[in-house]
Amino acid sequence: AQKITQTQPGMFVQEKEAVTLDCTYDTSDPSYGLFWYKQPSSGEMIFLIYQGSYDQQNATEGRYSLNFQKARKSANLVISASQLGDSAMYFCAMREAAALNAGGTSYGKLTFGQGTILTVHP
Amino acid sequence: KAGVTQTPRYLIKTRGQQVTLSCSPISGHRSVSWYQQTPGQGLQFLFEYFSETQRNKGNFPGRFSGRQFSNSRSEMNVSTLELGDSALYLCASSPGTSGNRETQYFGPGTRLLVL
Numbered sequence: 210a211q212k213i214t215q216t217q218p219g220m221f222v223q224e225k226e227a228v229t230l231d232c233t234y235d236t237s238d239p240s241y242g243l244f245w246y247k248q249p250s251s252g253e254m255i256f257l258i259y260q261g262s263y264d265q266q267n268a269t270e271g272r273y274s275l276n277f278q279k280a281r282k283s284a285n286l287v288i289s290a291s292q293l294g295d296s297a298m299y300f301c302a303m304r305e306a307a308a309l310n311a312g313g314t315s316y317g318k319l320t321f322g323q324g325t326i327l328t329v330h331p
Numbered sequence: 332k333a334g335v336t337q338t339p340r341y342l343i344k345t346r347g348q349q350v351t352l353s354c355s356p357i358s359g360h361r362s363v364s365w366y367q368q369t370p371g372q373g374l375q376f377l378f379e380y381f382s383e384t385q386r387n388k389g390n391f392p393g394r395f396s397g398r399q400f401s402n403s404r405s406e407m408n409v410s411t412l413e414l415g416d417s418a419l420y421l422c423a424s425s426p427g428t429s430g431n432r433e434t435q436y437f438g439p440g441t442r443l444l445v446l
Contacts, residue, residue: 242432252419254437261432300374306430317364317379317387317425319435324373 212236213301213322221328222291229276230286230325232301238262240306243284244319245275248298257299260284291329298324333358335424335438343444349410352441354422356403362386362427363405364435365397368419377420380405381427409443417445 214233222228234243245257260268260275268275276285288295302319336355344350356363365377376389380399397407409416419442423435 244434246437252421252440252442254421254423256434256436259432259434302374304433317362317381317423317427317435318376318389319364319366319374319423320376321374 212320213303215299215301215322215325217325218323219326219328221330222288224293224329224331225290227287227289228291228327230288230299230301230327231283232285232322233281233283234301234303235282236303236305238305242304242306243275243277244302244304245273245284245286246300246302247295248300248324250297254300258286288327293329293331296327296329298326300324335422335436337420337422337438337441339441340439341442341444343446344412345446346412346414348412349408350412350443351406351408352420352422352443354405354407354424354438356405356422356424357436360424360426360436361403362425362433363399363403364423364425365405365407366421366423367391368421368440369415369417374421377407412445414445417443419443 241262243260247255258268258270258273260277267277272289274287301322338353362381364379366374368374379387383399394410399405419440421440422438425433425435
């Protein structure tokens with residue numbers, strides 16, 4: 210089973226509008242971290258935002274916010290006031306902690322979704 | 332602080348050859364993780380090194396190996412290259428001590444083409 214699912218292969222948004230990129234995850238670990246990265250055509254992965262499973266509030270970083278619904282196991286990224294430079298591939302990723310605590314098999318390992326290509330139109 | 336650097340940025344090899352990629356992490360970071368990105372398989376975890384020791388390994392054949400030096404710089408090696416090894420190889424740096432909350436910072440990647 211997929212641990213991270215991004216169901217939108219591509220999304221389009223008009224400049225200055227908001228857009229939501231979907232991410233659902235699957236884990237039985239009560240402690241985990243969720244991350245969103247942006248990958249422009251140059252290839253470098255740029256960290257955007259982090260949400261911990263025990264965090265009470267949804268994470269926000271500038272124009273990025275995370276709509277975290279723990280019971281639904283979803284962690285959607287919301288980009289407000291889209292800019293042309295936001296056009297890129299966006300990845301949702303997860304790190305589970307239980308195996309980490311028990312012996313380290315999660316060290317370093319982020320599990321990524323397949324990504325969503327976002328295109329911002331002028 | 333300087334970001335994560337990877338060399339070379341582009342590489343063309345032929346089947347059967349071997350290749351070594353290098354990654355220098357952010358100063359002070361002791362963990363280096365490697366990922367392979369292909370259109371078909373997406374981003375897959377290769378391995379993670381911390382303080383010169385491999386702490387974790389993904390599901391890749393033994394042709395893929397790595398090491399880390401005392402200055403935290405890391406290299407990964409792929410021997411007996413196959414066409415399917417053509418990919419973007421990304422290196423990620425982190426402190427290595429904060430568990431599941433820890434953010435990884437990625438380098439620009441090395442694009443490997445195997446002919």
